[in-house]
Amino acid sequence: MIIEFGHFALILALLVAAFQTVVPAWGARVNDGRLMRVAEPAAVSQLFLLLIAFCALMHAYVTSDFSVANVAINSHSTKPLIYKISGVWGNHEGSMLLWVLILALFGAAVAVFGNNLPATLKANVLAVQASIALAFLLFIVLTSDPFARLAQPPADGNGLNPILQDPALAFHPPFLYTGYVGFSIAFSFAVAALIEGRVDAAWARWVRPWTLAAWMFLTIGIAMGSWWAYYELGWGGWWFWDPVENASFMPWLAGTALLHSALVMEKREALKVWTILLAILTFSLSLMGAFIVRSGVLTSVHSFAVDPERGVFILGILVVFTGGALALFALRAKDMRFGGLFAPISREGSLVFNNLLLVTSTATVLIGTLYPLLLEATTGDKISVGPPFFNMTFGPLMLPLLLAMPFGPLLAWKRGDVLAAAQRLMFAAMAAVVVLAVAYAAFERGPWIAPFGIALGAFVMFGAVTEWATRIKLGTAQFDEVARRAVNLPRSNYGTLLAHFGIGLMVVGIVATTAYQQERILVMKPGDTVEIGGFELAFKGAVPGRGPNYREDIAQFDVTRGGAAVTRLEPSKRLYDAPPQPTTESGIHASWRGDLYVVIGDEQTPGSYAVRAYFNPLVRFIWLGALIMFVGGGISLSDRRLRVGAPRKSRRSAPIAAE
Amino acid sequence: MLFWLAVAVLAAAVTFAVTRPLLQDDKRSDETSSADVAVYKDQLLEIVADRDRGVMSDGEADAARTEIARRLLRQVDRAGGTAANKPGAGRTRGVNTTPVFFAASLALPLASLGLYVTYGEPGRPAQPLSQRLAAPAAGASTNDLIAKVEATLQKNPQDGRGWDVIAPVYLAEGRASDAASAYATAMRLLGENASRLQGFADARIRAENGVVPDDAKVALKALLTAEPQRREPRIWLALAKEQDGDRAGAAADYRALLAEAPKDAPWRQAIEERLQLVERGPVADAPSTPAKPGSATVDARAAEVAAMTPEQRDAMIASMVTGLAERLKSEKTDLIGWQKLIRAYQVLGRKDDVAKALTDARTGLAGDEARLRELEDWVKQLGLSG
Structure with missing residues (x-):
């Protein structure tokens, strides 16, 4: 009964979404308060109903109810409880249900917390939000029903793909989806502003924190996915420029741009039109990500043609929302009043620079991701655009962005002084030069350019600290004054410091591990040793083991460094019971210098195994950087103040460039 | 009701x-x-707070305040203008909402019920695994019974009898690799016997789509040692020779089998055909393409069914046929399913059921011209009327 009740709740949610799309928008048009007010209970009801549906499906998973087709196909009775739960969103139908649930969560949050929003804006925002929910609920009910039943429940389910049975991946989709879907709020606000033909002062005040929240979750979601790929897939890599990864990376890049332009808008009422456009593009990229991942075009354009129902549906959603919003933008944007003015060299100007580079790099990734698909669709040729393309295009775009990054926060609003900023960054630049020298000394081999990359990352880190030091007058004021300033400094500034510092740390990790990774591939018999990254690895042999739903061969390696025992690594090869698939579990020894990473392959002759060992210098910095960015976002989010940017007064009546 | x-x-x-x-x-x-206006007022307060904390200098605070005051004035002007143009704009009651209320109150529950009845299965109970396992065995479906035995084996994997029971069921369900490992476990725990050896060999061969793998050969030889009068293991071993390229050896074995075979043995013809193929030349890879009438795989299935007791066999066939008929009630457009069902009824001699299934199939496929024509052609070939 619970299943069917959940199914009914899902369908009722669909109708409530239709109601919430039509009535409040109509109310906003004819300026009727009662019609507009239905949006609030409707948004909350939608969340309530989808929560019922989601819990019903989760209940079916936890109790292994194989009369539900979705459970029979994706679960198995012997799976540990945590993977029964994560199995709910480990498949197409369940993940779409999670998607609309998070969408409803955001909509309800606007309804409940949006008391200070003008009534028409709120009604329009909730109507647009509901129209997105309506589209996806239709998609679920018509093509991807998670509650379809089986007449003859099978004895047991097919099981969840073993490589997905992993703690990091269990919680990767909810974070990622919270990020994707969070941008829907910015989108709904943008479309509502276009419908109204004006941008309220409350607009940016709302869009900035919601965008920040979405960005935080997307950051940590992508980082979790990358970390999972690193230790689970057993290739020793952390990013593959795979279309699925790019699908989440593009909204992140556009979302980062949106975050910065929304900041300008809140503080200075400038860049209004641009921010609206970015909000539309960011969410459209999220939708495109859903399309790419969910439609099956990735495996092959032809598999999309074989079962087009779902793919065409999502493509339709993508076209309607992106196309509709952009058409509205084209129609209305010219009527929007432009906001504040500022000089090219100013905080605003630096953020425009940041936006241009981020949007260009988004476009680069977009081309690299879609071009092979388009080519295959038109000519049938299968090509793969791999890391070389992205390294050649994306890398150079990041260079000026990273170089300019420390300057931005040091420039004043409205009109800035780039020389003064450069002077303040002297210390950071000198520290980066020291890092450059140290990098050359530490890594005698490797490409000549790599130490410069590490120094650049260090420059970004030191630059972030410089900005903070300048604000608290470190080194120029008394200690009391410095301490007082450090305590009084708004949390939003600490957020900026941490986010920028995290980026720098990540750059250092990326460059070091890309340029200086060491790799050994060999066949080892028990008793063999291999030397890598300053460690000696001694293979002791492999023993069989048994987990809750898999059998494994566990290889044992004793790790020593200069004769002293360091650790024992136990990489393994697992064979899952259902579905019977092998996975590799890597053995990783993490240290500040880098990771020692060992995986075993097939048994070659009895007792001897193919072994791949890597040393990945500073690889942890990548995820540590992402974590610091996440924390920085959280600290900034906890700062509920309105953001006001004080303009620099003009010394004389200098001509001011327009936006 | 609830x-x-x-x-x-x-x-x-x-x-x-x-x-x-x-x-x-x-x-x-x-x-x-x-x-x-409220936002701008908040911002003005924020500037005062920032200045007091020392985040903004006095000069910066002044500049920021001037700017926001300007926006505030502009907003107040505009609000005044709007109010003058549209007196009482805010309190206009644009529409009569009572009809909207009634329309929505009716449409929401009725439409959701209508959609639900279309897409859902109202009132169908949940069937959690624990409940299915606890249900009495009589009347339970094959799948439920398998689930029961699997649950027991999960708890007590050393229960050889359990593996012995489930192995032939797996084989009947088409889960050949599961059947092979179940037979292997049963042999490890309870020792080898003829039915386990034969089951294991059948399961392995079926898992390999008709190719006789090495472990199956070992089992077949063991079976032959235990019961030298058996013929199926010899047929399979001959076929294995053929598959390994030992055509002369295979031909000799086939001849030996034919020499011993009673004149009216039903498998005689199949062996003769194979012998001809082996002698004719190197085109004899037929056994690796499964399920051609008369091919080795079908013979093997027949042999395997033959190994069951008559009760087992009848029960198995009946359950398979009923399962198929049940499935076709919901999947009415499955042409191959209908063909299988009609064949099965025909073989079982259930003439009334044949006619009924044929009618059902025709109604089920009514919307699909191509498949309907295919069905009719097939019926003609089969020599079925009506």
Whole structure:
């Protein structure tokens, strides 16, 4: 009964979404308060109903109810409880249900917390939000029903793909989806502003924190996915420029741009039109990500043609929302009043620079991701655009962005002084030069350019600290004054410091591990040793083991460094019971210098195994950087103040460039 | 009943919650511009706070205040202008909401019920695994029984009898690799016997799509040692020779088999055909393409069914046929399924069922011209009338 009740709740949610799309928008048009007010209970009801549906499906998973087709196909009775739960969103139908649930969560949050929003804006925002929910609920009910039943429940389910049975991946989709879907709020606000033909002062005040929240979750979601790929897939890599990864990376890049332009808008009422456009593009990229991942075009354009129902549906959603919003933008944007003015060299100007580079790099990734698909669709040729393309295009775009990054926060609003900023960054630049020298000394081999990359990352880190030091007058004021300033400094500034510092740390990790990774591939018999990254690895042999739903061969390696025992690594090869698939579990020894990473392959002759060992210098910095960015976002989010940017007064009546 | 009650309560509660504002007073004031004014006032307060914390200098605070004051004035001007142009704009009651209320109150529950009845299976109970395992064995479906035995084996994997019971069921369900490993476990725990050896060999061969793998050969030889009078293992071993390229050896074995075979043995013809193929030349890879009538795989299945007791065999066939018929009730357009079912009834001699299944198939496929024609052609070939 619970299943069917959940199914009914899902369908009722669909109708409530239709109601919430039509009535409040109509109310906003004819300026009727009662019609507009239905949006609030409707948004909350939608969340309530989808929560019922989601819990019903989760209940079916936890109790292994194989009369539900979705459970029979994706679960198995012997799976540990945590993977029964994560199995709910480990498949197409369940993940779409999670998607609309998070969408409803955001909509309800606007309804409940949006008391200070003008009534028409709120009604329009909730109507647009509901129209997105309506589209996806239709998609679920018509093509991807998670509650379809089986007449003859099978004895047991097919099981969840073993490589997905992993703690990091269990919680990767909810974070990622919270990020994707969070941008829907910015989108709904943008479309509502276009419908109204004006941008309220409350607009940016709302869009900035919601965008920040979405960005935080997307950051940590992508980082979790990358970390999972690193230790689970057993290739020793952390990013593959795979279309699925790019699908989440593009909204992140556009979302980062949106975050910065929304900041300008809140503080200075400038860049209004641009921010609206970015909000539309960011969410459209999220939708495109859903399309790419969910439609099956990735495996092959032809598999999309074989079962087009779902793919065409999502493509339709993508076209309607992106196309509709952009058409509205084209129609209305010219009527929007432009906001504040500022000089090219100013905080605003630096953020425009940041936006241009981020949007260009988004476009680069977009081309690299879609071009092979388009080519295959038109000519049938299968090509793969791999890391070389992205390294050649994306890398150079990041260079000026990273170089300019420390300057931005040091420039004043409205009109800035780039020389003064450069002077303040002297210390950071000198520290980066020291890092450059140290990098050359530490890594005698490797490409000549790599130490410069590490120094650049260090420059970004030191630059972030410089900005903070300048604000608290470190080194120029008394200690009391410095301490007082450090305590009084708004949390939003600490957020900026941490986010920028995290980026720098990540750059250092990326460059070091890309340029200086060491790799050994060999066949080892028990008793063999291999030397890598300053460690000696001694293979002791492999023993069989048994987990809750898999059998494994566990290889044992004793790790020593200069004769002293360091650790024992136990990489393994697992064979899952259902579905019977092998996975590799890597053995990783993490240290500040880098990771020692060992995986075993097939048994070659009895007792001897193919072994791949890597040393990945500073690889942890990548995820540590992402974590610091996440924390920085959280600290900034906890700062509920309105953001006001004080303009620099003009010394004389200098001509001011327009936006 | 309880289900419909719950559905009704949910639909009523949600409908009431979302339509309630439609009956309330429209007590809205024109707050669009006042909301903007509130934001600017908040920002002015924020500047004072920032200055007091030392985040902004006095000069910066002054500049920021001037700017925001300018925006505030502009907003107040505009609000005044709007109010002058549209007197009482905020309190206009644009529409009569009572009809909206009634329309929504009816449409929400009725449409959701209608859609649900179309897509859902109203009142169908949940079937959690624990409940299926606890249900009495009589009347339970094959799948439930398998689930039961699997649950027992999960708890007690050393229970050889359990593996012995489930192995042939797996084989009948087409889960050949599961059957092979179940037979292997049963042999490890309880020792080898003829039926386990044969089951293991059959399962392995079937898992390999008709190719006889090495472990199956070992089992077949062991079976032959235990019961030298058996013929199927010899047929399989001859076939294995053929598959390994030992054509002369295979031919010799086939001849030996034919020499011993009774004149009216039903498998005689199949062996003769194979012998001809082997002698003719190197085109004899037929056994690796499964399920051609008369091919080795079909013979093997027949042999395997032959190994069962008559009761087992009947029960197995009946359950398979019933399962198929059940499935076709919901999947009416499955042409191959219908063909299988009609064949099965025909073989079992259930003439009434043949006619009924044929009618059902024709109704089921009614919308699909191509498949319907295919069905009719097939019926003609089969020599079935009507």
